[in-house]
Amino acid sequence: MRTLIILFITFISFSSFSQKNTYNLKKGAIASGYDVVSYFSNEAKKGNDNYIANHDGAMFYFSSKENLNLFKKTPSKYIPQYGGYCAYAIGLKGKKVGINPKTFEIRDGKLYLFYNSWGTNTLNLWKKEGAEDLKIKADKNWIKIKNK
Numbered sequence: 001m002r003t004l005i006i007l008f009i010t011f012i013s014f015s016s017f018s019q020k021n022t023y024n025l026k027k028g029a030i031a032s033g034y035d036v037v038s039y040f041s042n043e044a045k046k047g048n049d050n051y052i053a054n055h056d057g058a059m060f061y062f063s064s065k066e067n068l069n070l071f072k073k074t075p076s077k078y079i080p081q082y083g084g085y086c087a088y089a090i091g092l093k094g095k096k097v098g099i100n101p102k103t104f105e106i107r108d109g110k111l112y113l114f115y116n117s118w119g120t121n122t123l124n125l126w127k128k129e130g131a132e133d134l135k136i137k138a139d140k141n142w143i144k145i146k147n148k
Contacts, residue, residue: 022146024084024113026098029059031113034101036060036078037067039111044102055079080111082142087112088122091138092129094145107131 027033029047038045047061051068054060055075062068071078082090087105089097100116103123112135114123126134 022083023056023058024096024098025058029061030084031060031080032099032101033061035063035067036080036111037070038063039104040078040106042106044104077109078111080113082112082138083146084113086115086122087138088114088126088134090141090145091126091134091136094141096145096148105131107135 023030030036031039033047035045035047045063048063049061051062051065052059053062053068053071053075055071056079060071060075062071081087083096084099086097086099089095097115099113101113103114103116103121105112105114105123105126112126114121114126116122
């Protein structure tokens with residue numbers, strides 16, 4: 001009985017302290033199932049069920065075995081900033097907002113994803129309103145909200 005209680009407490013502890021909302025997992029995967037490695041070739045390619053990696057509790061899909069292998073070598077290089085949430089919304093208001101996986105930017109070797117729907121392209125706003133300042137704000141805001 002004591003063992004069961006300890007296991008139950010351990011399970012609750014891990015569940016409580018896990019990365020509940022750290023990653024945007026719309027459609028069950030980072031970047032809505034798009035290949036995070038492909039962005040670094042300036043392409044937004046949809047991932048394939050044949051090439052999947054689980055990293056840090058999140059699913060990543062890839063368009064090719066080569067991209068899957070590149071990710072496995074250095075995952076931190078390819079993981080989108082701010083858990084794959086809209087960089088503009090994180091910077092402007094500190095809010096987790098979904099993205100359009102076809103709207104992205106590589107800045108200083110890092111991947112940023114953006115909301116783009118209903119006539120609002122936040123990548124354009126990001127650039128127009130000062131990407132560097134918004135990035136600094138987003139970095140600070142992300143620390144506060146990433147686990148909420």
